[in-house]
Amino acid sequence: MSQEILDGLAVIVNEVAGVPVADIQPDKSFIDDLDIDSLSMVEVVMAAEDKWGVKIPDSEVKNLRTVGDAVAYIEKSTA
Amino acid sequence: MRIAVTGLGATTPLGGDVASNWSALIEGRSGIRTLTEPWVDEMTVHFAGTLAEEPPLDRVEARKLDRSQQVALVAAREAWADAGSPEVEPVRMGTVIGSGIGGFLTLLNAYDTLKERGPSRISPHTVPMLMPSGPAAAVGLEFHAAAGVHAPVSACASGAEAIGVAVRMIQDGRADVVLAGGTETPIHQLTMAGFAAMRALSTRNDDPQGASRPYDVDRDGFVMGEGAGVLVLESEEHALARGARIYAYVVGAGMTADAHHIAQPDPEGKGATRAILAALAQADASPADVAHINAHATSTPQGDVAEAVAIRSAMGAAQPLITGTKSMTGHMLGAAGAVEGIYTVLALHHRLVPATLNLQSLDPEVDLDVVHGEARALPDGDLIALNNSFGFGGHDIAIAFRTA
Numbered sequence: 001m002s003q004e005i006l007d008g009l010a011v012i013v014n015e016v017a018g019v020p021v022a023d024i025q026p027d028k029s030f031i032d033d034l035d036i037d038s039l040s041m042v043e044v045v046m047a048a049e050d051k052w053g054v055k056i057p058d059s060e061v062k063n064l065r066t067v068g069d070a071v072a073y074i075e076k077s078t079a
Numbered sequence: 080m081r082i083a084v085t086g087l088g089a090t091t092p093l094g095g096d097v098a099s100n101w102s103a104l105i106e107g108r109s110g111i112r113t114l115t116e117p118w119v120d121e122m123t124v125h126f127a128g129t130l131a132e133e134p135p136l137d138r139v140e141a142r143k144l145d146r147s148q149q150v151a152l153v154a155a156r157e158a159w160a161d162a163g164s165p166e167v168e169p170v171r172m173g174t175v176i177g178s179g180i181g182g183f184l185t186l187l188n189a190y191d192t193l194k195e196r197g198p199s200r201i202s203p204h205t206v207p208m209l210m211p212s213g214p215a216a217a218v219g220l221e222f223h224a225a226a227g228v229h230a231p232v233s234a235c236a237s238g239a240e241a242i243g244v245a246v247r248m249i250q251d252g253r254a255d256v257v258l259a260g261g262t263e264t265p266i267h268q269l270t271m272a273g274f275a276a277m278r279a280l281s282t283r284n285d286d287p288q289g290a291s292r293p294y295d296v297d298r299d300g301f302v303m304g305e306g307a308g309v310l311v312l313e314s315e316e317h318a319l320a321r322g323a324r325i326y327a328y329v330v331g332a333g334m335t336a337d338a339h340h341i342a343q344p345d346p347e348g349k350g351a352t353r354a355i356l357a358a359l360a361q362a363d364a365s366p367a368d369v370a371h372i373n374a375h376a377t378s379t380p381q382g383d384v385a386e387a388v389a390i391r392s393a394m395g396a397a398q399p400l401i402t403g404t405k406s407m408t409g410h411m412l413g414a415a416g417a418v419e420g421i422y423t424v425l426a427l428h429h430r431l432v433p434a435t436l437n438l439q440s441l442d443p444e445v446d447l448d449v450v451h452g453e454a455r456a457l458p459d460g461d462l463i464a465l466n467n468s469f470g471f472g473g474h475d476i477a478i479a480f481r482t483a
Binding site: 016017018038039040042043046 | 137138139140142199200202203204207
């Protein structure tokens with residue numbers, strides 16, 4: 001798993017929701033562990049799209065349950 | 080049923096809390112400042128009443144709230160703490176926060192984003208941040224107000240109408256405690272251009288702190304200001320049962336309209352007179368009982384005279400002490416009625432009426448005892464005070480308060 005993408009995503013989640021960067025680990029669920037609501041999740045997706053130049057369609061967003069899911073999706077899209 | 084005022088909160092050009100507002104009012108300090116934004120040079124008006132303290136919210140909280148919502152929350156938190164943070168069942172708790180314009184700063188920023196970066200880059204927080212009910216919703220969420228959340232929109236009378244709606248909520252048995260107030264953060268090139276186009280704003284650029292001069296013969300328009308004020312209103316029974324400190328009572332809310340013109344006041348002030356008399360009738364009081372009026376007094380040439388005519392018509396021979404605190408705060412539009420409601424409560428509580436700043440030569444058309452120079456004491460005993468608020472569209476609100 002790309003540490004660089006994980007670190008970048010942690011900065012985004014911290015910016016959007018104020019979650020401490022150290023808590024943003026691959027096994028954490030956006031909704032259950034990090035308390036990211038549906039509106040804030042849209043913000044995270046928009047910021048990730050801007051940062052990595054990828055497109056994350058709504059149909060994919062619902063599959064990104066954990067931070068690790070998102071890192072893997074971005075890694076695959078930028079490969 | 081009497082409605083007790085048990086908590087006060089305000090953030091304005093005079094200060095970030097109620098105590099700093101009151102000391103500025105008594106010392107006669109102006110909150111008006113020359114603006115430094117780059118767009119100011121092309122404007123006819125270069126000054127406004129900006130917040131004395133930026134809202135002390137953390138970054139994550141602030142980014143989901145329009146500025147009008149941020150200041151409403153700051154004022155609500157102060158009011159709630161001031162009331163002793165009462166334990167209230169959510170279904171008995173209400174919120175009424177008015178605004179004249181709502182979250183238009185958010186709307187304008189989002190429109191810039193739309194034009195520059197396209198629709199996919201619009202924030203998911205845009206709609207909750209721009210809706211006029213947003214400040215009421217934000218406050219209602221924080222304080223678990225499940226009895227009802229309302230957002231009166233009546234231009235510059237919105238904050239006063241909020242007090243009237245809150246009183247009704249309690250009298251109708253829908254709630255025991257209501258956070259009631261108004262909020263406005265209107266300082267932007269577009270709003271200033273709009274009011275300037277109406278020739279409503281003072282252009283005294285060489286003397287910003289002398290620009291807001293209600294009832295003075297040399298007044299030339301109002302000065303825009305930003306801020307929020309929130310009161311904790313509570314049924315007397317509920318307040319007494321928990322041993323709350325009671326600042327004053329709200330005993331009447333007269334709400335009428337001019338049905339005259341979209342922006343000009345009725346020169347005879349008939350709607351305003353009816354609002355004042357309605358508030359007094361609800362208070363079971365007569366004009367002779369009124370010791371003090373915090374007037375709407377925006378410092379416009381026509382508006383101040385129309386209000387003076389209305390007050391004289393309602394008061395008959397009575398001579399309450401009149402003040403125009405917009406001389407110091409500027410005109411906070413939809414927040415004005417709530418903030419000035421707080422000032423009226425404080426005047427009764429301290430038995431002291433702040434002076435109208437910049438009143439050097441009373442307009443001969445104004446037949447009122449306007450406090451100027453320095454603050455004047457109110458007598459002992461049971462007193463009534465009124466707060467007038469009017470708005471474009473012909474909204475006329477008069478709130479009657481009684482000493483505790």
